[in-house]
Amino acid sequence: MVSAVDRMTGSLRERMPPLTALPLPRTLDSRLLRKQWPATELAAPPPGSGLEPVLGDAGPPIIGHTLKQMRFGVEYGLRRYERYGPVWWSGAFGRRIVTLTGPEATQVALVNRDKAFSQEGWRFFIDRFFHRGLMLLDVGEHHTHRRIMQEAFTRDRLVGYVASMGPTLREGVRGWGGGAGTRLYWALKQLTLDVATRVFMDMRSGSDARQINRAFVDCVRAATAVIRYPVPGGRWRAGVKGRALLERYFAANLPAKRAGDGRDLFSALCHATTDDGERFTDADVINHMIFLMMAAHDTTTITSTAAAYYLAKHPEWQERVREESLALGDELPDIEALDRLESLELVIKESLRLVAPVPSMTRMAVKDTAVLGRYIPAGTLIGVSPSMNHFDPDHWTNPHTFDPERFDADRREDKSHRYAWMPFGGGAHKCIGMHFGMFETKALLHEMLRTYRWSVPRDYRVRWDYVSLPVPVDGLPMRLDRV
Structure with a gap:
């Protein structure tokens, strides 16, 4: 039986432009970007919860997808989005990181109604250098x-x-x-x-x-x-x-x-x-x-x-x-x-x-939770990705095209969803x-x-x-x- 989440993921894949429509780097880089690893589950959902596992892959041993993510940025994220849907995990920086893409998944983490996500995720990356900056403080x-x-x-x-x-x-x-x-x-x-x-x-x-x-x-x-x-x-x-x-x-x-x-x-x-x-x-x-x-x-x-x-x-x-x-x-x-x-x-x-300018924001799951029906265990590092939202064809006309008038009062495509456009978090x-x-x-x-x-x-x-x-x-x- 196909779950509601799988139907939603399939719909997202249909809405995403094909690979040929996305801007590609040079040939050698393209092969590196396209290389895929077998998909696995992040963690098994609790029995009877009705939740689905987060799917993804760890990438190469040790370094995971760290270097690919740094090299390709948005292009890398869009391809992961196309393959796995709005909630997926990858290996990077020696950790398993769940990435939330698309306005709906983003809203769950940033509104944070059940207080499942903390700023602890930022501390993993920048606390040593920006200790107790405003963005690192909680509640x-x-x-x-x-x-x-x-x-x-x-x-x-x-x-x-x-x-x-x-x-x-x-x-x-x-x-x-x-x-x-x-x-x-x-x-x-x-x-x-x-x-x-x-x-x-x-x-x-x-x-x-x-x-x-x-x-x-x-x-x-x-x-x-x-x-x-x-x-x-x-x-x-x-x-x-x-x-x-x-x-x-x-x-x-x-x-x-x-x-x-x-x-x-x-x-x-x-x-x-x-x-x-x-x-x-x-x-x-x-x-x-x-x-x-x-x-x-x-x-x-x-x-x-x-x-x-x-x-x-x-x-x-x-x-x-x-x-x-x-x-x-x-x-x-x-x-x-x-x-x-x-x-x-x-x-x-x-x-x-x-x-x-800030293509990813980080959180930490401080208790077991779910995003769009996918199970995320406590202690998981979370990445929220504004860059992906900014190219979602459900909210933007020809999203890879430079078109400033999409923000004009007559169109206001940025108002199509509260988290469709979020360069300021x-x-x-x-x-x-x-x-x-x-x-x-x-x-x-x-x-x-x-x-x-x-x-x-x-x-x-x-x-x-x-x-x-x-x-x-x-x-x-x-x-x-x-x-």
Whole structure:
């Protein structure tokens, strides 16, 4: 007898585009991506439960699918989705990990009505480097810390942050020069790091800032290290040293921030107080600053890189959003001006769909549970995959096509399901800085649009590396011509 879950899985397979419709890498890579391993059950469901087992496979011995997942990212996930449906398991990072794909499965984990999923999953990957960051906290503690932190992201605070980032963005973009060969991703990464140190810490560029920036990069890369031990020359060890440096820096500067009245985020966290008088301890401020610096600059870098790429591939859209930016005049834009860049916001939202800056979110099953009729035992590491949701043909028209107008008021395909579009996460842990991120990305691309026209060769196609977060393998070489 065919179960309801199997019927649903079969329906999903029918709705997924065939392999030939998905973008494929080069021939050798294609063979590696297509290689399949025998399907097995994650765990036998309790007798009489009526549940089905989660199906999947461990992949190659020891490393499992770790390297394949890093190499192929979305392409890998879409093929697993096609084979196994919305709930499947794989071997990676020495663990069996269940991945939830599609809006319905995602909703179960992020709404978390029966409290079966905890943030413990994140701790497996990043706690050593981003200890007690907001995203790693659970339930009541998370709610308390979020209430306090919200005081650092009020509208008034955002106005100050936008005013602070404007000069850094304009100066940085103008300094790129022009011509062919600019590795845009690395130029944007340095610029967003400069903005983060300026806006978050009121720290000017220089050797100290470069050292701090390097420490953040090392911490991010260490989170997905295959060798999770501080061997000399390894990414894990670099991350451990980076975390120690950041702790020393914030601890040394915290007393002055407590005593002052600065407008930077570091100062805001030091002084944030709820109506009930709740405040962060010194240790809280240090932990949250390290986490927020990472979250802010990496996501903005990825989003602005993706948007710039799609604008290069679609020059008609580049001209449309440039006209909108030039209409603002030469003054540095404030929040109200950035809000008027409506076409640019459509492009950014579509870029967030096509290249989710955080392609996977992690949870831990803290008790036996089920998702869409599939049995998941306690202690299972869970991956929630926004990238897969962003390509679900049930919710998106021609999902592999760049089409910013799908977010226009007349269409709003992102409203087809609460979790169809979720670049900022969802549920209680939805990104607290999403409005800040949108303003920064708009401000950065606005400066690019008024300074350059940019292009890539007609046959160029970016390839993303998923070793940590999505990064263009070649740095995205771009031709910049001054407007």
